[in-house]
Amino acid sequence: MKEGSVNVEELAELDRRYVWHPFTQMREWMDPLVISAAEGCYLIDIKGNRYLDGVSSLWVNVHGHCNPHISRGIEKQLKKVAHSTLLGLANEPSSLLAQRLVEISPPGLEKVFYSDNGSAAVEIALKIAFQYWKHIDPESKRTRFIHLENSYHGDTLGAVSVGGIALFHEVYGPLLHENYSMEAPYCYRCSRGLSWDKCGFKCLDTLDGLLSSKANSVAGLIIEPVVQGAGGMIVQPTGYVSEVVSRCQKAGVLVIFDEVATGFGRTGTMFACQQEGVSPDILCMAKGLTGGYLPLAATMVTPSIYEAFLGEYGEQKTFFHGHTYTGNPLACAAGLANLELFDRDMTLPAMQPKIEILSKRLRDISDMDHVGDVRQKGFMVGIELVKNRSTGEPYPWDQAIGAKVCIAARKKGLIIRPLGDVVVLMPPLVIKENELGLLVDVVKECIEEVTGQ
Numbered sequence: 323m324k325e326g327s328v329n330v331e332e333l334a335e336l337d338r339r340y341v342w343h344p345f346t347q348m349r350e351w352m353d354p355l356v357i358s359a360a361e362g363c364y365l366i367d368i369k370g371n372r373y374l375d376g377v378s379s380l381w382v383n384v385h386g387h388c389n390p391h392i393s394r395g396i397e398k399q400l401k402k403v404a405h406s407t408l409l410g411l412a413n414e415p416s417s418l419l420a421q422r423l424v425e426i427s428p429p430g431l432e433k434v435f436y437s438d439n440g441s442a443a444v445e446i447a448l449k450i451a452f453q454y455w456k457h458i459d460p461e462s463k464r465t466r467f468i469h470l471e472n473s474y475h476g477d478t479l480g481a482v483s484v485g486g487i488a489l490f491h492e493v494y495g496p497l498l499h500e501n502y503s504m505e506a507p508y509c510y511r512c513s514r515g516l517s518w519d520k521c522g523f524k525c526l527d528t529l530d531g532l533l534s535s536k537a538n539s540v541a542g543l544i545i546e547p548v549v550q551g552a553g554g555m556i557v558q559p560t561g562y563v564s565e566v567v568s569r570c571q572k573a574g575v576l577v578i579f580d581e582v583a584t585g586f587g588r589t590g591t592m593f594a595c596q597q598e599g600v601s602p603d604i605l606c607m608a609k610g611l612t613g614g615y616l617p618l619a620a621t622m623v624t625p626s627i628y629e630a631f632l633g634e635y636g637e638q639k640t641f642f643h644g645h646t647y648t649g650n651p652l653a654c655a656a657g658l659a660n661l662e663l664f665d666r667d668m669t670l671p672a673m674q675p676k677i678e679i680l681s682k683r684l685r686d687i688s689d690m691d692h693v694g695d696v697r698q699k700g701f702m703v704g705i706e707l708v709k710n711r712s713t714g715e716p717y718p719w720d721q722a723i724g725a726k727v728c729i730a731a732r733k734k735g736l737i738i739r740p741l742g743d744v745v746v747l748m749p750p751l752v753i754k755e756n757e758l759g760l761l762v763d764v765v766k767e768c769i770e771e772v773t774g775q
């Protein structure tokens with residue numbers, strides 16, 4: 323323990339001196355919590371304190387930490403080969419995983435293009451959609467994409483170009499390519515003051531407008547189906563996604579689903595779009611793909627998109643894109659083990675009663691004085707804190723109310739991370755009932771403490 327405590331200080335000092343943390347104002351970075359181990363749904367710091375992992379280590383963990391089956395899958399592959407390239411070569415796990423992904427994904431998606439993070443999966447989707455139209459018609463003027471307000475598709479410049487979160491994206495404006503933004507179904511703050519079951523999806527008017535006047539310049543529409551994650555856990559009303567898809571299909575615009583956050587069971591089904599019974603032309607996935615163990619992403623496409631890229635080498639129809647670690651065997655082995663567990667442990671059926679319990683427990687929170695809205699789809703939860711519940715008036719942003727709740731939670735042994743004034747809960751799918759109860763209890767206490775209810 324003595325030795326350990328020396329290490330804590332040294333490590334924290336090394337971090338402060340050398341590491342630039344993502345999405346972090348480093349001037350406020352004082353006392354880093356150093357994680358050194360984990361077990362199931364708990365993270366363990368270097369002093370031995372345990373914390374419930376309330377956001378699945380940034381939305382990636384599925385079956386818990388140090389899961390023996392996933393560890394074994396990676397170790398077995400490690401003894402064979404850690405990395406060989408997919409440029410000109412195939413490998414065992416990437417072929418096997420591709421087959422599994424085609425089996426579990428919505429119908430129609432039959433080809434898998436690997437990369438290693440969600441932003442890259444989105445870049446690939448955008449480039450494929452654009453180039454598809456070029457191959458169909460060399461004169462194609464389809465250079466733009468339709469995206470939603472509040473959308474988040476990653477941090478690289480193509481992904482930022484289809485992003486809609488001013489705080490993250492505005493500053494890069496001069497570097498971005500032009501696209502079209504459509505209204506998002508943020509029902510709690512509906513700009514038309516309608517309620518969703520009676521609105522007839524009025525917010526789709528902006529999509530209709532774009533499709534009727536601009537369709538010839540549009541390569542595709544990109545959407546996080548069912549839940550917009552980083553935009554604030556904005557849950558779309560039932561039927562919304564299928565409306566969007568049918569309108570795009572009528573207008574001949576490709577549909578790209580970004581299921582980087584919603585994929586792999588997070589909303590209660592393997593992919594969120596399966597709840598709406600619709601398939602996209604292109605599907606992006608990443609976060610939960612390896613169960614939260616190694617970086618891996620995939621962009622899946624339909625045969626007709628794939629076939630548009632086939633030709634003689636001289637025709638230059640090749641998709642000239644590929645990251646160095648594309649299809650990394652270790653990451654693909656983790657992905658295979660992750661999917662084996664979904665089958666072996668019946669992860670999705672086992673999750674259904676826990677979703678119900680979570681909904682029930684969240685009702686206590688939705689009654690609180692400074693809670694404007696509680697949004698839940700499966701294990702994706704956003705609790706929007708407001709200064710005034712009856713008007714929905716937000717807290718002044720510099721009060722950082724969401725961050726304060728998360729700091730309070732850490733003192734009570736819970737790691738969560740907010741999105742502005744939205745407190746996010748996204749536990750691993752294997753969380754136990756009593757741990758779910760603990761999660762909600764601690765969050766409620768912390769909201770009380772911080773909002774002074």
Ligand SMILES: *Cc1c(COP(=O)(O)O)cnc(C)c1O
Pocket residue numbers: 438439440441442444474475476477546551552580581582583584608609
């Ligand atoms: C996290 C996320 C991304 C970006 O993934 P990275 O692996 O962080 O690059 C893209 N789209 C959505 C919907 C996400 O939640």
